Amino acid sequence: MDKEGASRQMASVSTTQTLSRAAFLRGLRRARPTALRPPWALLEDDFRLACTRCDTCLEACPESVIQRGDDGLPQLAFDNGECTFCGDCVAACEDGALSYERGRPWRARAAIGTGCLALDGVVCRLCEEACEPRAIRFRTLLSKAPIPALDESACTGCGACVAACPVTAIEVTERTEA
Numbered sequence: 001m002d003k004e005g006a007s008r009q010m011a012s013v014s015t016t017q018t019l020s021r022a023a024f025l026r027g028l029r030r031a032r033p034t035a036l037r038p039p040w041a042l043l044e045d046d047f048r049l050a051c052t053r054c055d056t057c058l059e060a061c062p063e064s065v066i067q068r069g070d071d072g073l074p075q076l077a078f079d080n081g082e083c084t085f086c087g088d089c090v091a092a093c094e095d096g097a098l099s100y101e102r103g104r105p106w107r108a109r110a111a112i113g114t115g116c117l118a119l120d121g122v123v124c125r126l127c128e129e130a131c132e133p134r135a136i137r138f139r140t141l142l143s144k145a146p147i148p149a150l151d152e153s154a155c156t157g158c159g160a161c162v163a164a165c166p167v168t169a170i171e172v173t174e175r176t177e178a
């Protein structure tokens, strides 16, 4: 290979490496866990320090919506139910990691993703039916299936819609503290 060809090849390898690195970093950002802590949890850094990973809140939850994460810390999983904000997990936590001093239970809100069947023209309103605060309403479009819209101010982050959605298109995540 002549000098020019070698130089072109090196530039191509370098570009490929740059793209691979960008894709890798994008993947890392997407893969970063966004665990939702139990309601009334301290802010994340304080929570990590205070929680002793004792599993007491998991055992106390009558809805079985708290599970142990890979890091041993409790996190919410709405696969089979919703949080009723009964407070049993807070009462069970003796380490102060869950505390009413936080004020509101959380800033968690639902978000409807692009996997929603209605966006593909399928008539499905299961999330609306599951949502007691009526934070999910459907807009009817001419000759199309109605599509859902979320009213964040009405959403409590209870997760009832997550359990109801047949294609796991809904996620509940904590919003950033103001």
Ligand code: SF4
Residues within 6 Å of the ligand: 038, 039, 060, 061, 062, 063, 064, 065, 066, 082, 083, 084, 085, 086, 087, 088, 089, 090
């Ligand atoms: S408030 Fe009640 S339902 Fe919600 S996570 Fe705690 S124990 Fe479970």
Ligand code: SF4
Residues within 6 Å of the ligand: 112, 115, 116, 117, 118, 119, 124, 125, 126, 127, 128, 148, 164, 165, 166, 167, 168, 169, 170
């Ligand atoms: S239940 Fe899921 S698939 Fe059905 S309309 Fe709601 S978000 Fe879409």
Ligand code: SF4
Residues within 6 Å of the ligand: 109, 110, 130, 131, 132, 133, 134, 135, 136, 150, 154, 155, 156, 157, 158, 159, 160, 161, 162, 172
């Ligand atoms: S998280 Fe609860 S309140 Fe919010 S949209 Fe879903 S069902 Fe409704």
